[in-house]
Amino acid sequence: MLGAIGVVYGDIGTSPIYAFREALAASSSDGSMVERADVLGVLSLIVWALTIIVTIKYIGFVLRADNRGEGGMLSLMALARSSFKNRSSIILLIGILGAGLFYGDAVITPAISVLSAVEGMEVVTPTFQPYVVPLTLIILIALFSVQRFGTASVASVFGPITLLWFLAIGVSGLFHIVEDPHILLALNPLEGAIFLFDSPGVAFVTIGAVFLAVTGAEALYADLGHFGRRPIVLAWFSVVFPCLLLNYFGQGAFVLGHSQAIGNPFFEMNRGWMLMPMVGLATAATVIASQAVITGTYSLTRQAVQLNVLPRLDIRHTSETQSGQIYLPRVNWTLAVVVVALVVGFGASSRLAAAYGISVTGNMLITTILLFFVMKRIWNWPLISAVALTALFATVDLGFLFSNILKVHDGGWASLLIAGCVVLLMTTWVRGTRQLFEKTRKNEMPLSLLVESLSRKPPPRVPGTAVFLTSNPGFAPxxxxxxxxxxxxxxxxxxILTVVTAPQPKVPDSERVNIEKIDDLFMRVTMNFGFMEQPNIPKALAICRKKGWKFDIMTTSFFLSRRALKPSPTSGMPRWQDxxxxxxxxxAADATEYYQIPTGRVVEIGTQVAV
Structure with a gap:
């Protein structure tokens, strides 16, 4: 549970730094003063957004949609897609859209989190203002630089620091609630309803800022495989949810007690000896929240590679005992460049808040859609029940999505642009690999015909074993x-060796290898790996010994095809996409390294293919 507090709730736990401030500013006509009814209305919306989206939707239902213990957008997509005989392409596209939106969220989270924490120094002394962006950049660059060493050493302190963070913000809020207990009236959902109906135009804009309070909820599902459902649920109800509510109510009471002026209530209500420790603790908490998002991006990318929606990437394992501890250099530094550009370009967390939300709301809506297929086709719910619950969640998701669309011009375009680029890359890779498969298959001979031909006129044989890798075991590689x-x-x-990515996260050793003897010359071997596993062909070959295939790795040669691709005038894709x-x-990463084959045992044969 302590680990779940440190990793799963880092993002949503830092939302109080900026969410309430931005929601109040959106509800105010002049951006500096608010009425008592506005404070109560905004607080009520935050409370019930946390209750409906996090407590009911994610804790109550989404966490139950585990794919053999694993969670996350692509895991949910694979689970929903497995219920269709022909592996629906529509479900694949929905999953790709969700993954793209996750990347859009992943680059903004470190930028807005760390920047908002460092801005607390402005409350200490306004003269620090020119140093906010440079210090933020130093922290972020240092964070991305240490990723190559792995997160095992720092993960052990994530939980205690984040727990201290939640307790600190809870106590801080409780102190101000005692000064004005009337703020607890915001627990009444009618306060939020009155706020919505009294000023629909202002309320519509405010809802987009209120959503900042629930950003990070998708991490509950993404990190399901690391901790399991029970610790995540216990952490939410025993620590995270109560402390978040206490802090939000405390900020509201502080604003009401200071002539309803909007400044930076999170830090201002901690003036005195508590301010500097709170700024330091907030910075540590935001770094931890950023680390969780970066790690989640690595995991999602590995799933995408395994599900063949992205090309092979260099994946480095940073732990000898934890397979989930990985480092992807190309992904890490791409993230770093984009995050630094966002901090420099926007310059303030208030401006970044406009870019935040659109991708997260889209991601949550896609989760709802995929959850419907799981409820109907996996859980076998009655159609009326699945539709009713989906309608409830979709109504809330769409409300937040439409209110966040207003932010597109003010900065929301940034996350949509990033998500769009990722979706373009993924759809291009999926279309291109399918087209390449169809073209190469036309020029390939069915393996059965080759075997029959060689049995009639066998060629000379040399000692040893030859392993030919192919994606299509029915045809001669x-x-x-x-x-x-x-x-x-x-x-x-x-x-004839084929590596297959199974629709589940991990495959047990008993299901890892299937061996089929064709004749005295040939045998067909299929290796199955889960989409959360790193393929290791030599290790899997050791299992073959238990199934009767005796071989010596030192007399075994692995034959790989290296295709040199060139554009074709008859391509099924536009020329630019080709x-x-x-x-x-x-x-794409080298197949030899990706499959962890000994380099001294590999023979690569090049061919040229027009796609």
């Missing part, structure tokens, strides 16, 4: 055909 064409020999044992796919293919 290109490397095999070229090997026969140029060398005119076969090995004593010839294995070139983008070729560029993506060229940047």
């Amino acid at each position: 290109t490397a095999l055909m070229h090997s026969l064409k140029h060398y005119k020999v076969l090995h004593e044992q010839n294995v 070139r983008l796919f070729i560029r993506l293919a060229r940047t």
Whole structure:
């Protein structure tokens, strides 16, 4: 539970620094003063947004939609898609959209979190204002620089620091609630309803800022596989939810007791000896929240690679005992560049808040849609029940989404642009790989015909084992055909090896390998890996020994096809997308390293393909 507090709730736990401030500013006509009814109305909306979205939707239902213990957008997509016989392409596209929106959220979270915490120094002394952005950049660059060392050493302190953070903001809020207990009237949902109906125009804008209080809720599901449902639920009800409510109510009581003036209530209500420790603790909490998002991005990217919606990337394991502790250099530094650009470009957390929210609301809406398919097709709920619950969640999600759309011009375009770029890359890779598969299959010979031909006129055989990797086990691999064409020999044992990504996160060793003997010359081997696992062919081959296939790795050669792609005038994609796919293919990580094959045992045979 302590680990869940540190990793899962880091993002939503830092929302009080800016969420209430932005919601009050949106509800005020002049941006500096608010009425008592506005404070109560905004607080009521925050309370019930946390209750409906986090407590009911995510804690009550989404966390139950685990894919063999794993969570996250692509995990939910794989679960929903597995219920369709033909693996619905529409569900795949919905999952890709959700993944793209997650990336849009992932780059803004570190920027707005750390920037809002450092801005607390302005409350200490206004002369610090010119140093806010530079110090934020130093913290962020340092954070991205240490990623290559792994998170194991720092993860052990995440939980205690974040727990201290929640207790501090809870006590801070409680102190001001005691001064004005009337603020608890905001628990009444009628206060929020009155606020919405009295000034619909202002309320519509305010809802977009209120949503900042629930950003980070999607992390509950994304990190399900790391902690399990029970610790996440216990942490929410025993620590996180009560402390968040205490702090939000405390900020409201503080504003009411200071002539309803809007400044930076989170830090201003801690003036005195508590201010500097709170600024330091807030900075530590925001760094932890950023770390959780960065780690989540690595995990999502690995899932995307395994599900073949992104090209192979260099994935480095930073722990000998924890398979989930990974580092992706290309993803890390791409994130770093974009986050730094956002901090420099926007310059203040208030301006970044306008860019925040759109991608998160879209992500939550897509979660609701995929959850409907799980409820109906996996859980076998009656249609009326699935539709009713989906309608409730979708109404809330759409309300927040429409209110956040107003932010597009003020900065929301940034997260949508990032999400759009990711979706473009993923759809291009999916379309391109399918097209490449169709083109290469036309030029391939069915494996059964080749086996029949070689059995009638067998070529000379040399000692050892040859393993030919292919994505289509029904056809003779290109490397095999070229090997026969140029060398005119076969090995004593010839294995057609296919690596398959299963729709579940992990595959037990008992289901890892399937062996099928074709004849005396050939055998077909299929290796199954979950989409959360890093493929390791040599390790999986060791399982084959238990199933009767005896081999020596030192007399085994692995034959891989290396395709050189070039644009084709008859491509099924636009020419620009064709070139983008070729560029993506060229940047893919080396198959030898990706499958962890000993480099000294690999033979690569190149072919040229027009796509």
